[in-house]
Amino acid sequence: MFTLGCRVNQYETEAMAEKFIAEGYNIVGFDDCADVYVINTCTVTNMGDKKSRKMIHRARRKNGSAIIAVVGCYSQISPEKVSNIEGVDVVLGTRNKGDIIYLIKRVCLEHRKIIEVNDVLKNRVFEELNIDKYQYRTRAFLKIQDGCNRFCSYCLIPFARGAVCSKPPGKVVEEVKKLAQNNFKEVTLSGIHIASYGMDMKDDWNLAGILEEVDKIEGIERVRIGSIDPKFFTEGIINRIKRLKKLCPHFHLSLQSGCDETLRRMNRHYTVLEYEKIVKELRDEIKDVSITTDIIVGFPGETEEEFSKTYDFLNRIEFSKIHVFKYSPRKGTRAASMRKQIDGRIKEERSSKIIELDKKLEKQFMNKFLGKNMDVLYESQFEKNNDYYEGYTPNYIKVISRGKCGQNLEGKILNTELKSVKDGCVYGKIKSFI
Ligand code: SF4
Structure with missing residues (x-):
């Protein structure tokens, strides 16, 4: 099995692996000769598509007669392209991954390619997948939410993952308890847009509520949350989460740009001032907190002046880690057809500048803790x-x-x-x- 992309994908691969093991399959390394290869793909960038195709070819070279199942975001967005790749037997989108073994058995019985890609935009149901223990890991990622309603202008993910849906709180607690019984000390709660947790539920649930429940579980000593929309942290939420004993003081607040004009074109729902205020409140209330972020450089229309605003903002906020991405147009998004696409060389230069800044800020942050x-x-x-x-x-x-x-x-x-x-x-x- 091979996973590309985010922690949600990692969770889903692991859940599929547990199903295979329960059915008596042996999981071997991806570079071993196997009877079945499962590639859980990513389509967040063009590079994600390319790597997904590369892994399909690699599986085919390893064993030309193996069953190759391609699942995940790339299959969901481009099922025809995936299906036309030589050797692919199963094309499964982002839902129904729990059916993977059934689909593989159908290929064996029916001797034909199976394509199972549903319209996720109409989906409102959280797919029931579970994990008891992560193989080869000491930290478990738990998917508690799927889908995104934000539609940032550069992002295909809402089309690949569909609308927001959440794992019922009782099921989350049950799953974390099982992980604790299997000696996991740390869990990371993840989702596609985790700040939206609960918004599809009738009861008044949100991420703070589920964090409070998980905090009570014996055996679990640390809880983290994956990348999160900064707007989640209202004053009320910060007051609730600062009381939690197990929540780790590390928040990855996706910024994407430090310039309001660029943020507007990106269809992000905050201004740099709002963002800065949230960071300040988190730093005032939560001891030793680390704030990390993602940045996109070379977004359509990003002038030198806009880039400078971003650079200065990053420097001022003093992030402990910045992940920088060069904008890559995704067909079907609004940003892909925007005017003033930025030259690759400029993207490269801007990316290098931020990577340099990141090294400086990261070191600065770490230095603060020396001797402790x-x-x-x-x-x-x-x-x-x-x-x-x-x-x-x-x-x-x-x-x-x-x-x-x-x-x-x-x-x-x-x-x-x-x-x-x-x-x-x-x-x-x-x-x-x-
Ligand atoms: S919040 Fe924006 S970037 Fe994140 S998954 Fe949703 S649309 Fe994509």
Whole structure:
């Protein structure tokens, strides 16, 4: 199985993997010779489409007689293109992923290609998928929401994922309890537009409500939320979430541009002043909070002056991490047909400037914590040296520390002194081994 794209896709692949295992299948590496390949695709950028096609070809080369099932956002938006790729047997969109085994069995019985792509724009039902335990992970991602009603002018996702729908609160709690029973200490609640959680429900549920429920679950020590619309954080919401003991002080607030004119063309629903106010309130109320963001450079019509406003805004806010994306037109969106598309060279230059700024701000943020002792959840051995383990503080600083000979630190939360910053991470010294 191979996953491209976001955490929602990661969750859905994992849920499909659990179904395969329950039916007696063995999950092998994607580069092994397998009988069935499942590629969970992404279409958020042109690159997502390209990588999705590349993985289909790779599966075909590995075993020409295997069943290849292509699922997810790229299949949903471009089912014909996917179906025409040699070797593809199942084309499944973003819904009904729980039917994957049934569809594969149908291919075997009927000896024909199956295309199952429904109109997601009419869908209002959250698809029931569940996870008991993530293979090979110490941190679980949990999809609690799907769909988006925002229609940013550059984004295809509302067409791929459909309208907002939410996992019922009782089911979320049940699933988190199972993860706790399976020794997960941390869960990340994810969705396509997680700030919309609950807006499709009759009862008065929202994301703060579900966070309060998850906070009570024994065994879970940390809760994170995925990328979130800044407008979610009203004063009332901040007052509620600041009381939560397990919610990690790290918020990824998608900004996309630091210039109001560009934000308007993007159809984003906030101004830079509103955004700045929200960041200030979060920083005033939540200790050690880390604010990270996404930025798109080279959006149609982005002048030098508009870009400078964005650059200055990023510098002023002092984000602890900035993910920068070069705008790429997606056919079918409003932005793709806007005038004044920006030259690739300019996008490249703007992207490099922000990457440089990000390195400076990230280091600045990490430096503030040097000399402090923080709890780190160690997730895996550090790739370059097996004596070392890497993990994250609650405010998402990546920490690398030396283990104790032979002791496996995966999944352990250990108090660690943060000693020095190097290459985008902090080197630490574990104070108390368990
Ligand atoms: S909020 Fe905007 S960028 Fe995010 S999924 Fe919805 S339409 Fe796309």
